[in-house]
Structure formats: structure tokens, C-alpha cells
Amino acid sequence: MTGRLLWKEDLASVAHRYPVDRDGDRPGPDGFRDRDVDTYRFRSYPGRIDPEVVAVAAASLIYQSCEHPGWTASDAYRWVTRLRQQAKACIPAYLAAHGPVDPARQAPGEHGWYILIDLQGNRTVRPGDGWSVPSREVFTRASQLRTRRRPVPGPGRL
Numbered sequence: 001m002t003g004r005l006l007w008k009e010d011l012a013s014v015a016h017r018y019p020v021d022r023d024g025d026r027p028g029p030d031g032f033r034d035r036d037v038d039t040y041r042f043r044s045y046p047g048r049i050d051p052e053v054v055a056v057a058a059a060s061l062i063y064q065s066c067e068h069p070g071w072t073a074s075d076a077y078r079w080v081t082r083l084r085q086q087a088k089a090c091i092p093a094y095l096a097a098h099g100p101v102d103p104a105r106q107a108p109g110e111h112g113w114y115i116l117i118d119l120q121g122n123r124t125v126r127p128g129d130g131w132s133v134p135s136r137e138v139f140t141r142a143s144q145l146r147t148r149r150r151p152v153p154g155p156g157r158l
Contacts, residue, residue, distance in 0.1 A: 002079060007037045009065045009076035016068035050142045051090035052101075056127045058084035099147035101125050106145060112138065113145060 011034060014026050021027070023034045058080050071077050103113040103125060116126045127142070 003040050003042050004037060005076050006061060006065075006080060007040055009068075009071065009074055010061065011037055013065045013067040013071065045139060047139055048143055050139050051087040051094050052127055053138055053142050054087040055084050055091065058087060098143070101127070101142060101145045102147050103145070106141075110141075112141060 011026075014028065015021070018026060024032070026032070026034075061080050062077070062084065065071055065076065065080075101113050103115055106113060112128045114126055114128065116124050118124075
């Protein structure tokens with residue numbers, strides 16, 4: 001139900017932003033039809049969920065769904081905004097447990113994570129936006145790119 005709610009808002013935004021486009025011709029997945037929103041079925045993810053990926057995907061959905069005038073008053077806006085806030089709050093604990101992402105560990109040609117250097121020269125690792133998240137396997141890939149924390153040796157353990 002929530003997935004359909006979010007997808008309907010995104011469809012409303014795309015239809016508002018591109019009023020000349022019709023069913024089957026709108027930007028989005030190949031072969032997508034408006035009625036596909038009503039047949040969407042949630043499938044739970046069996047693995048560990050990376051809160052950085054969730055936060056970025058939520059930000060992308062907010063960006064993509066904001067074009068129509070009813071967006072900020074919608075249930076979808078409230079839900080996805082809350083999801084993004086909750087995911088961002090989980091990131092520090094996740095980083096402590098699983099380490100940061102190392103973009104150099106990506107497969108050749110994969111660019112889901114990148115290094116951003118700001119005007120002061122500070123380097124931060126950033127995940128690509130939701131358009132760079134083509135499948136549910138993004139969580140598995142993000143997990144594989146994280147540096148593993150090595151346990152600190154205790155007395156007599158070197």
C-alpha cells in the first residue's frame with residue numbers, strides 16, 4: 001500500500017512536469033504503463049538494509065515527486081520525508097558497525113558511489129542518487145563496498 005502511494009505521487013509529478021507525454025511515453029522504466037502503479041506488490045528484502053542507500057533513494061523520490069502542486073500536502077511527502085530522516089539517523093551506528101564505503105572497491109564501470117571534494121578540499125564519499133539505484137541488489141553491492149572493521153586485538157591476541 002505504501003509503495004503504491006509513493007509511486008502514485010511520483011506518477012502525478014511526472015504527468016504534471018511532462019503534460020504532453022501520455023501513458024507508456026512518460027520518463028521512467030522501459031515499458032512502464034500508468035496502470036502498473038496499481039499492480040505494484042511489495043517484496044521484502046532478505047538482507048541487511050544500508051541506511052545511506054535508503055536516505056539517498058528517499059531524497060531522490062522527494063526530488064522526483066515534487067513537481068505537482070499537491071506534493072507537500074500529501075501523505076506520501078510526509079511518509080518519505082520521515083523515512084529519510086530516520087535513515088539518516090541510523091547512518092552513524094551503521095558506519096561504526098560496518099565501516100565506510102570505499103568507492104575503489106566497485107567493479108570496473110560501476111559508479112554507484114563517488115568521492116565528492118568540496119570547495120575547502122574536504123573529501124567525502126557519497127552514494128549516487130536514486131537513478132543510480134537500478135535494482136534491489138544495490139544493498140548487497142553497498143555492503144560489499146564497505147570496509148570491514150577489524151577487531152582490536154585484546155591482551156595476548158596479536
